[in-house]
Amino acid sequence: xxxxxxxxxxxxxxxxxxxxxxxxxxxxxxxxxxxxxQYPNRGLQFLLxxxxxxxxxKGSYGFEAEFNKSQTSFHLKKPSALVSDSALYFCAVREGYxxxxxxxxxGTKLNVKP
Amino acid sequence: xxxxxxxxxxxxxxxxxxxxxxxxxxSQVTMMFWYRQQPGQSxxxxxxxxxxxxxxxESGFVIDKFPISRPNLTFSTxxxxxxxxxxxxxxxxxxxxxxxxxxxxxxFGEGSRLTVL
Numbered sequence: 108x109x110x111x112x113x114x115x116x117x118x119x120x121x122x123x124x125x126x127x128x129x130x131x132x133x134x135x136x137x138x139x140x141x142x143x144x145q146y147p148n149r150g151l152q153f154l155l156x157x158x159x160x161x162x163x164x165k166g167s168y169g170f171e172a173e174f175n176k177s178q179t180s181f182h183l184k185k186p187s188a189l190v191s192d193s194a195l196y197f198c199a200v201r202e203g204y205x206x207x208x209x210x211x212x213x214g215t216k217l218n219v220k221p
Numbered sequence: 222x223x224x225x226x227x228x229x230x231x232x233x234x235x236x237x238x239x240x241x242x243x244x245x246x247x248s249q250v251t252m253m254f255w256y257r258q259q260p261g262q263s264x265x266x267x268x269x270x271x272x273x274x275x276x277x278x279e280s281g282f283v284i285d286k287f288p289i290s291r292p293n294l295t296f297s298t299x300x301x302x303x304x305x306x307x308x309x310x311x312x313x314x315x316x317x318x319x320x321x322x323x324x325x326x327x328x329f330g331e332g333s334r335l336t337v338l
Binding site: 141143148149150151152153156197206207208209211212213214 | 222225227252254262263264266269313315317318325326327328329330331332334
């Protein structure tokens with residue numbers, strides 16, 4: 108069965124420090140992996156994706172994510188956190204052959220303190 | 222990226238009533254997706270709406286409770302019928318990116334936040 112796990116409900120980090128939001132996945136076949144961010148009272152905004160190629164992908168707002176096939180992980184990272192990065196982050200995986208079926212993690216609330 | 226508009230953005234509804242949510246996309250798309258995000262939880266796919274055919278519902282969701290219309294390639298509606306407090310959620314409309322489903326991420330509307338009293 109396909110699934111996504113975000114083991115941390117909440118991540119707290121000081122502004123200027125690096126941040127990591129964790130995601131592991133389980134999918135049959137090659138995974139298509141995504142990160143989204145949700146600000147309060149807003150829809151989901153796409154940050155970045157891994158389809159194939161380099162394991163380190165770069166996305167919007169200075170975020171990047173590293174695909175690790177052996178650990179089935181796709182952790183979101185940013186070298187220097189901003190207070191404005193505080194939001195809810197969702198990891199998602201899609202089966203390679205089923206374009207319409209996305210599986211979302213439970214979400215991680217990122218708190219960046221000044 | 223697609224621009225997706227949803228109406229209403231939020232509403233407070235009485236138990237037993239029905240509410241229709243509208244989703245308008247600024248480009249023609251084959252498939253539109255409706256998701257539910259219950260308070261503090263992740264997203265769950267309700268159904269996929271194709272123009273000219275009946276929507277395809279995911280396990281746990283039925284047409285009588287969540288009827289969907291898809292009259293053209295840029296518009297869809299989701300009705301939440303006979304609402305109960307358990308239906309209090311954010312309902313999100315989404316479409317594939319312009320790159321198409323083969324490579325694409327989903328784009329989401331701003332969501333419709335329903336509170337059922």
